[in-house]
Amino acid sequence: MIRNQSMSATAKMTGRMGVTLEGANKKGRNWLYAVSHQWSVLHLVMGFLLGRAIILQELSPFAIPFFAVMYFLKRNRLLLIMFSIMAGSAMQSIEIASANFIGMAIVLVLLSGMEKRRRIELNYTPLLSSLAVLLSSTAVDYIMNKLSWHAVFMNGVAALLSLILTLIFVQAVPILTSKRSHQHLRTEEIICLIILLASIMTGTVGWIMQDISVDNVLSRYLVLLFAAVGGGTVGAAVGVVTGLVLSLANIDAIHQISLLAFSGLLAGLLREGKKWTVALGLLIGSSILTIYVGEQREILQSSLETFAAVLLFLLTPKFVQEEIAKFIPGTEENASSQQQYLRKVRDITAGKMNQFAQLFTKLSETFAYQHLTEAPDEERQKDYFLSEVTKNTCQRCWKKDQCWNRDFDNTYEALTDMMHIMQRDGDINVNEMPKDWVRKCVKQDRMLAYMEQEYVRWQTQLNLKQQIAESRRLVADQLAGVSRVMKNFASEIQKEGIHLHVQEEQILGALEGVGLSVQNVDILNLEEGKVDIEITQLSCQGRDECSKIIAPLLTDILGEKIMVKNKNCQALEEGTCRMCLGSAQAFEIETGVAGAAKGGQLLSGDCFKIMEFGSGKMALAMSDGMGNGERAYLESSSTLELLQQLLESGMEETLSIKSVNTVLSLRSPDEVFATVDLALIDQHTGQAKFIKTGSTPSFIKRGKEVIPISANNLPIGIIDDIEVDVVSYQLKPGDLLIMVTDGIYEAPRVENKNLWMKRKISELKTNDPQEVADCLLELVIRQHYGEIHDDMTVMVARIEHYMLPWATIPVPNAPKIDRPRYVS
Template identity: 75%
Template sequence: MANQASAKWTGKMRVSDSIQQAGQQMGEKGKWWITSVATRWGALHLLMGLLLGRAVILQELSPFAVPFFAVMYFLKKNRLLLIMFSVVAGSAMQSTGIAASNFTAMALIVVMLSILERRKKSDLHYAPLLSFLAVLLASNTVDYFAGHLGLYAAFMNVVEAVLSLILAHIFVHAIPILTMRRNANHLRTEEIICLIILLASVMTGTAGWIVQDIAVDNVLARYLVLLFAAVGGGTVGAAVGVVTGLVLSLANVQAVYQISLLAFSGLLAGLLREGNKLIIAAGLLMGSSILTLYVGEHREILQSTLETFIAVMLFLFTPRSVMNEIATFIPGTEENESSQQQYLRKVRDVTVDRIEQFSRLFTKLSDTFVNPHLVEEASEEMQVDAFLAEVTRHTCDRCWKREQCWTRNFEGTYEFMSDMVHVMKREGEVTVNDMPKEFLRKCVRQERVMQGMEREFVRWQNQLYLKQQIADSRRLVAEQLAGVSRVMHNFAGELQKEGIHLHLQEQQILQALDGMGLSVRDVDILNLEEGKVDIEIVQPYCQGRDECSKLIAPLLTDILGEKVTVKEKGCQAFADGSCKMCLGSAQEFELLTGVAGAAKGGQLLSGDCFKIMEFGPGKMALAMSDGMGNGERAYRESSATLELLQQLLESGMEEALSIKSVNTVLSLRSPDEIFATVDLALIDLHNAKAKFIKTGSTPSFIKRGDQVIPISANNLPIGIIDDIDVDIVSQQLKPGDLLIMITDGIYEAARTVENKNLWMKRKISELKTNDPQEVADCLLELVIRHHYGEIHDDMTVMVARVDRYTLPWATIPVPNAPHIDRPRYVS
């Protein structure tokens, strides 16, 4: 019995499985059939053609079908015959005259477009004009053969042609939205209106369809208004209601009140879009009921309420995914902003990937230039063999004892010659005393061999020098390529950081500022990383009250928990009377600078140039350059050096590599001997750490109280040789330190003093002032007085004092301020 029961149960399971498989196969076939109908046969286009062919306004005009066919000729030419058939079928539902007129007009469009295609002038923008001509000619032709052509009929035909022209313009913008995939999910207001007119025109084709006293067009119109009001809000709902009601009222003049009913209902439903579907539907029901009670009779009230109820039921059964998909095309919605953010994020990711690819490419090129396997250097033994082969080719090959020396005693002769080569490499020359005695006894061309070895050695040395130059150039190019690769990699990381969306933090800051009574229009956070805060704020013009520095920066300092200051501001910079300010992290230290200089002989142009620049968040650079010689040429060289150095530093290139790049440019730019010294001090204002790079420049000095600390480095001036070694000297600065940078005109002023370094330290320690400008003026005056008022060389002094940065305004505490969560950046 158990076996029988088990067998029955197994049989039932098999039957159930077979039924499920059959159902799945039927479901898959049904999905395939629906997909094939929707894609291959274009069910949506056929339905639109049927309804637009049936749509009639003013009881006799059919201006919708021909513009639709003209536009679809360009968009879906492979389905043209089916679309023509659907349009004619819809027109035949109204009358044979409308069907004949639309068929004739579509035939004329096909003929005219065929002629234009042969002349290669066919374009979608010709659709409105072709629709106007086709409708005008076809309507007059049909009326003429039907015997109805008169003044009134001709006038109405002109009106229908003009309407076709306008509708063709609208369909050109609206139909591609439904038939073509868009890359950027964003619709302009004009495109939304055109889409609504198209949908309302399609719904006009349902005019006269009544099911149990329920008008299908009224149900669809209210459903459309309710759908867009729930997605776009009151403004979109009211606009859709006006456009839809206007188009439907043209089909039925007695339904003019539909304009106000749909517009008011769409407005109420849109105002309640923050609630759920039931609340939005209640807004539509309330708006339609109020106007229906005002203008309708008892029967119309019941009928309108039932139509609204059916539209509400359709809306409630509409999937949320459909509404979200529509919302992505409506500007101002959260879905649209999210879609735009996704699009921008995709573009940013693609950009970052391309930059990373270029970074890896430059890294690979850099590795290629320094790869030792690509250039195989000959071994020392092979070099000696090549050297001896060239020497013996001019000496031993023509000697009558060649066979005795190189055939019978090859090893001995080779050893003698090799020893002489090693002596020449070591001493630079070879003499008779350096030759082996056995070689002198056997060789009959001693002088010629010695001359040949000396001549070949000179050529060999030149070859080695050229190879070394090529190797150095290859190494320089490799270092610069690697530096560019690192810059691009860092830039890609910054782009990745900027892609983090900080909408929540922006809203928190905006609410905090609004809570303090500030009328802030917009807050845009570019970076919220600690120490690298970058925020842009737009507010109305404050009439010069400097609210950004006095109120907003102190408020953000309290909210973010770190010092925030105004980096840049534009008062009333925009035509609408608003101001835009940029706020960022304030550094812990600041520099006060002073500069004094004089040109040789009191000239206008000095060969000494200086720059004070910012090349990053909280990073300052003090640079001085002394060109070769004096006057205009030296000024051009030193200023060009600093300009190029500034651009390299601002681009993010490392300091040492920037100096090497400038050196390469100067050494390759001119065949003349041109060089310039560079004295560079890089100071991080967040921790007061300083880096000094000196290429041929004089020492700098740090005055810390009574102590004077010299800073020097042994580097050649740039532009002399192709490759220079850049030594970086690091020093921790403290508040109150004076950094003094001078050129050689100041340092070498005391020509009778042997220890100039000690002399400068003593003069600096004797200074009684701590003001940077006064220190610079005192040192310059000291040197000029030392030479009794004469200026023997270009002289420049640049002084910077390190102070702790103090905010100009005290922090303003914000009661119940929100806690700002800083995102974690992932590069």
């Protein structure tokens, strides 16, 4: 018990220390950002050191390019930056300070003039900087009576260097001075950043503390930082660039190029350990080259400088190294930063999709509300009808006062009865009028004529309003369906998986372990039941390695059935094979179709489609167009094409049927309709959904038992609004699903066609889908002695357990793949 208490106390203390360190890192990041970005201390330090930096013992090409770039980046601190540059230049000589001052003045005047004329662009900055350096240096040399051909040549070199440095600073300075949301650097940006840092360190050349050169300490510290983050390649590159720039400032330091490059390489190779191993690599590299090329005093001085750089490196907070790692491609921090950026973009996209979905939902509710509020009121419509009839009859009659003012109730009731008779029969004659009204009305013929005329117009208006109301309701339903599709798509976008590099390497190692020449493995999804893996390998010369080796091997590694979804096999070519493997469904479906056109023609009005969706669902659909021949074929085929597109887009099956019905009813003013027989089968569960609009019953044969599936729905295209009934049924392995059109079902000359079909199906001796379809078609044709009186189509599907064609291949010591958890 005491031990448990001590363990819990230790855990609490460790947790508190972790929280404290995390808080310290966060405070350090905030403090660093405030000092470098808000207070502009970093800009002032950079300006001071670049103003002091000199190369080739007389050139100062750094200050003016930096000032020109800062004109665009930090104009509110431009005066302070100019003072810092002048302070650094004055520490070297008055000539350099004067040249930099004149150059910055020229840049300021030129850029201000271009800005007033609205022609200022960052593209002109390198040329302006080069011109300013050339003019300022030449002017100072002329004033100091030092103008010569050598001076002019060196001024031209300085101008050329300033042009190149401006291009470098344009890319590198914003990395240090601006906060980037998308932290990813290209290779050239990294090189530009290293050149900028090396140029800044050039300003420390000549600073010595206790026989220790500050520039050597800072250069090795810089190499340590980048080697610890980016590895040997980055460490060596930083060492080469830094040593090259420093050697231009001090020709005696030419050996620093090889020393820093070799030290950076060794330090980067040991970065898998902790900071101590990186520091050890730098110590070994610098010691070897120093002992090889230096004297005893130089060896001691170099060792002290290396130890000072290592001490600075060990004292550097962890968050500094993490911030640098975010910019280096290939590091975990950079990958995490990229994932955060992609997650942000994904969330924004999903948010926009949800906004559109909410918009469609609101529009749907608006149309539905209008449909409810604008429902016709029978009493109001009746009064409106009677007022229109009496406007041209009773209102102009001399007996108006007698009929309406003295006997209003009887007159109103008589006209109402006449209206009901007209609604019932469509017209009315004198004999059907109320006798009391006939005796007192003096304009009977005119009343009848106006009533019939107004009744026709009134019915037309009612039909039009009803059609508008139905159209609004249909639009509301379809907008709601689109909204659901967009919401589902947004949820799919928001699904985020963990990086699968480790799993890809494991699969690649297992495949190479059995001797396959695999080039690449890409895991798109590793969720159970939704595995999606793409593999590229050298051509197997037709040996079918994807089905015989790779799929069985992945089945053993992943612990679920894996099958080849599709492949691009170059069996007879010296190329690569690309295959897509995924989760195998629990059931497989084999289909067979047989059909015949009326009178033995080539074109049948019956059409069918077998559709597979990526979610493991299969749809079997048949459509019978009105009549026969080409027009019926066009109607049924276009119906199935539209239905397929709607189902593939993710729309619900009932709404898809209603949308197809709306299109057919609005597309042509003629009476055009088509039946649809749709069966949706989930190959993972065996659950089937049947939707029948005007189609004949389907049958499920399970052994000797035959189960009919029917639904009472009108064909689509007849009326604007149809009610779609969905019938669900659980299929089992070995079941035969038989779908027929009316040419098959209505052909037998018997009273009970349903019983006749069940008996004939139960008598079948085969379970092969194609043979069953052929037998039923032949049986019906024989009933009519070889004559085909209508288009006939039979579609049969058999459901069986999916069996892998090859046994799994167990690999000794092969790791089982850990599936990542997905969050949304």
